[in-house]
Amino acid sequence: DIVMTQTPLSSPVTLGQPASISCRSNQSLVHSDGNTYLSWLQQRPGQPPRLLIYKISNRISGVPDRFSGSGAGTDFTLKISRVEAEDVGVYYCMQTARYSRSFGQGTKVEIK
């Protein structure tokens, strides 16, 4: 099974400052078709998850450009360039590399 490990699990951030979340897998996420199906989701309190980024770095339409994704192989990062109040919530990475999917444990972003 592919295990996704996120760090940190909690990230208190000052408004306007950057935030960074790491996601590591226990095996390569490169699919047999050559793509890497690593996505990032945001879950605001009391809401269903919302897709932010797919295939490592592709932002969904409507997602602010302060969100960016990067990485390769087993190491991936979500960055928020300047945190705003509406960014509070839990962020999850998710992989689809084989005939299954798995999520990281989630990283809670809160305002200091």
Next chain:
Amino acid sequence: EVHLLESGGGLVQPGGSLRLSCAASGFTFSNSVMNWVRQAPGKGLVWVSTIGRHGDTYYTDSVKGRFTISRDDSKNTLYLQMNTLRAEDTAIYYCAKDLPGDIFASDYWGQGILVTVSS
């Protein structure tokens, strides 16, 4: 506008069964990969099952042999038949559709439905 509406949740005793439904609208359901994801109270997201456009199915190990995902493209509806339910199956269950084109990421999610397994 894309809409996913789950139904069929509720309270069930351990060992019992439930069937969840997810009514879809606003997109071409038959062309979409569909998923069930659950979230226990106060916990993280857990992938449960996926069904491909051609009916191929995939399950997380903890539900294999107990849960069955299916779809009725004529009714634009996704299902999850849950048998031999356990206390640890208690969660909000979300229905989610994947981006088109085999991108394997879920761009729309329902509001979720609560399943409680308890005596």
